[in-house]
Amino acid sequence: MNPSLPAASPAELLARPGVLAVVRPRPDAVAEPFVVLLDDGRAIGLNGHVDLGTGIRTSLTQIVAEELDLALSSVSMVLGDTLWAPDQGYTTASETIQVTAIPLRRAAAQARGWLVGKAASLLGVSAEELEVLDGTISPRTGDGGSCTYAELIAGETIVLDLDDSFPLKDPAAYSIVGKSTRRVDIPGKVTGQWTFVHDVRLDGMLHGRVIRPPYGGRDSGAFIGRSLLRVDESSIAHMPDVKLVVIHDFVGVVAAREEDAEAAARALSVVWADFTPLPDLASPVEAVRANPSTPRILKDTGGVDEALASAAFRRSHTYVWPWHMHGSIGPCCSVAAFDAAGSLTVWSGTQTQHMLRNDLAILLDVAPDNIEIVRLETAGSYGRSGMDDVGADAALLARAVGAPVRVQLSRDQEHAWEPKGAAQLMDVDGGIDADGNLVAYDFATRYPSNMAPMLALLLTRKVDPVAGSGPIGDRNAEPPYDYENMRVVCHDQAPVVRAAFLRGVSAMPNAFAHESFIDEMAEAAGVDPVEYRARNISDPRARDLIRQTAERAGWVPKIAPGKEMIAPDVARGRGFAYSTYLHGPFPGKAAAAAAWVVDVEVNKTSGEVAVTKVVVAQDSGMVINPAGVRHQIEGNVFQSVSRVLMEQVAFNEVAVTSRDWSTYPILKFPEAPVVEAHLVPRPNDPPLGAGESASVPSAAAIVNAVYDATGVRFRELPLTPERVRTGLLEQNGSAPPFARKMKAGAPWLAAAGGLIAAAFTMLSPIKPAIAPIAFEGAGVFTSETIERGRLVAAAGNCVGCHTDGASAPNAGGHALRTPFGNVYSTNITPDVETGIGAWSYPAFERAMRQGISRDGRHLYPAFPYTAFARMTDGDLQALYAYLMSQPAVKSKVPETRLAFPMNVRPLMAGWNAMFHKAEVFTPDPARSERWNRGAYLVEGAGHCAACHSPRNALGAEATGARHLTGGIVDGWDAPALGAYSPSPIPWTEEAYYQYLRTGASAQHGATAGPMLAVVDELSALPDGDIRAMAHYLASRSPSGLSEAATTRRADALTMLGRAQLVPIDNVGARIFDGACAVCHANDNLDMFGGQVSLPLSSTVHSERPDNLIRTILNGVHDPAKGTRGAMPSFARQFSDEQLAELVTFVRKTQAAGKPAWRDVPGAIRRIRTERPR
Amino acid sequence: MTPRTGPLRLTVNGATHQLAVCSGALLLHVLRNDLQLNGPKYGCGLAQCGACTVLIDGKTARSCILPVGGLEGCEIVTLEGLGTLEQPHPVQAAFIAESATQCGYCVNGIILAATALLRRIPDPSDNDIRQALKYNLCRCGSHNEVLIAIRAAARAMTSHMPVVE
């Protein structure tokens, strides 16, 4: 949607006929155009600041159209491209309208003036007599000729140097500026026609992914760029088209298809060194206070110490601000391409284009002039995010592979590595005299700075990872109130973790302290807090804003907290705060001023705080686009409410552990407060930046409201339920209950040594080999036989165990985990050397019925010949025919090496004597044909018991009453079928049928783990067979409940489980809400594919947490046909601690009546550290 | 398990495409890369944010986690298929009239979720709308204007009147 400029470069444009440009001349370089008019009637404005998703593009368009007297639709903007747009520095601090729009406006006015002058001489009238309507110039009287801008420009090349003295239009005559205007970008954005940086597609473009080091979110320390030990290329050897790029700690992969790049990034095995542990950042207080700093005295008037000593009422507090994320909804993305001459173009969403260009020049040893940054819009970033980082990633990969590369960061990379909004500590010591006058204020603020060098420069060791310190913590450091004696000190310090500018940088925290403290002083003085502020502020415009806001909100004066209870647990309160956002170096330039009246409700039992309504008034001077400013205010309100109530970046001793939206939750639609935004009309004052001002009073307004509701002042954020509960308990004098320590659980599997000893006292003769055959080829079998064999193979899911990962079907090598070690499945393709190509049918049959390989060796009962022995000759012959007619695959599988006694293969003869009856299935004449068919499939080819029956210490399936009462396969629980099923709802015939047919049953959830493959294979079987299996399984434990009654019970359980999901007052509940609820809370009514109800799922009712943990870590990526659902893996999102909280929460809330699982952390550690097979 | 490969038939915005993609490929990648559609966006890949939303058989689906393999025979609609610049769907028209997004990255999911909601409840309450958008994240804070736009769209659709300019 960028306007197409009719030239390849500014130099070309400024030499072309049919153009009028107002430019800023530059010594030794091409002049920078600000406004360009073309002979087709279009006007183009160019601005060095970019649109960060706030609608600045529209406001700038309005300004240009206004000064030129053009229709909005004739004007478009080019923002931020290094080639085209003037260099006006970084887009920060809402300066665009206040600063960079000024030359734009002048240039537009100058262009109009020049054109009107030209028209005057052409039409023979004075310029004063002319008016302009949408680019047509004519005498005001209506008489005489007229001409258009386009006509005047046609054939001419007019380049005017920007003249600052040119008169501007009188604001009283504005018809576009100051009127609410629809955003120019939104039609494209809501129809999918807009090009974000994520949407750049170039010919021959490849897809890149980066693999970041484990120290996510840190950028200083000797280990940075020096932690990579090795990259195991063989881990992606099966993806031959993927290219690997490694430069010190920078690791990336490139592939033609995006999913391949993602798969390679997941599969690549990278070994990193250990790293320096971080300080404990659970609370920023110690880390920030301990961080070396340099005091900078910003203000010291009067005698603060003496005034404090003699204050009638004195308070000293520390206010604590946590690390926050920008939390852009679109993780950073960039495209880079080199041309044949070595010039680089980077398509980027950066807001610091020139810094990006210079950093790329250092990174790549390319002259800055050979780098062009094309700036495209991206998801909102609210300050500097990781856009420059990803631009560098793309450039490094593009250079390495010699093709254009697009790099998309993943959500966990974005969360971990985006430079954070810094934590901050504010110490206040202040007081009033006996008359309530503000006599002393001693303020110290500590801000770990935020210079975040481009990541690739650090990872590739192009720059040293030395933490520098910058003077950023001083915004709004001086309180707006007239304290007689005042000292303000900013302790500048280097970063603790990677940080950059985030909306309201350092001003929000500083204002949080000032505006909380003034409330406390007001109460001590016995004065209403609004009145007290107005009395103690000398700026009349600010006083006006404070009074207007209170009036708009219907503020009722108060001198003590109201503590109004609106329900047995719920208190309501109202708070006020005001700030004028000051940006730039101290004392700073004033942007818009804002004041808040906020209503909250506090649940005193759960600790939850809800912001229900915010009335905010803002003084932005002249407003270009009132609707735009109102939306901007609302945006600031929602975002800052979110930051204050719920946001805090979590760390462990290594890195950031907030790696998705569940571990860093943000405000959602149901919690969004009602917002009333008011603009103070000031059409004759200069416009003030409105981009972030409304955020600044948020925190204090909210804590002041919570104080009004509860009588407790909170000075550390965020206001999580835990913090609020603790605060309320402390006030009541009782300590919070101790967290109960969980006892480590006993190992669930006990050895049965005695049984082993008994079994192996018997020795049996070694079996003879059966002579190899020269197989004649599949032509000997009829196609009917082969087809029947295919179904038998499907019923038995041969391919499930006999295939390893992505290798050829049935070629073996899949490791089956047993208590004795891994058993590797054999190659059952007809390859003579490595498979069963030399097996005669008798050899095959002996293996299937007796567990003896062709060469006479005993097979392990991990191969369920105990079940296969029940199969009919006809089925076995058909299966043989089918397998022998498949393609032969030469593939030698790893040798199975088990622990004693299983490593002595002949001992298996003794095992067989004890545990194996090689008998063909005999139908029960008393039962129906369907029942018998089902029993045959379940107990024979289907070998359900191999997984679903417990095994004794020797690995033999339990029989009798314990048949099908649950087993373990590959570390997954195979739940009991029938009466012992952990499921809270009895399995009906219909449920079994649905589950086996589709992989999911509404009453029991969906398959995961090894069962996925079983259902997938069963899809080959006719419906009658599946129904027969369901019939047989259901007959083993009739529930006595009708289908309708079962459904009712299931619905009731689902509702019960849903009710347990609130309150969201602990880590586990928050993770569930952010990560799981979308599919598992049963309240997403419009969702395709339906929800999986956890209260009905065997996984959460199981005796062990293993299936749940595995499902969360692995996800369900290749769901069986028909479920049409999938679940992502959360292995990279959750730390062990977070996962334990989630698993514990799920068990507690979704498995009604079941006891808590024992040693969840132990199970998580065990499963996480399992060796990959 | 063996990956199924071979041409896959996918019906998107009314047209059926034969695609040489792996059945395990994610719908989001196929829509964006093979069909060059910009509507669905990558936001998290975890079904958490809704940026990648598409409609499948009229219901909302998160294309970032769905393998294309299971979707043959389904009707998939993206933001592009809902309406055009010239003829926007009433929900799109309401979002244009109310300037109801900020950066616009989340708006794809929000519009499609709203469309599915209005199909289920033509005249939703404020609470219905909030609940229907519970799993769509917006970081810019466009919530207020989004709620206004959806109410306007509902009014326009139930009265069969165009969204008021």
Ligand code: FES
């Ligand atoms: S990208 Fe699919 S839900 Fe976030």
Ligand code: FES
């Ligand atoms: S408008 Fe930017 S994330 Fe919603």
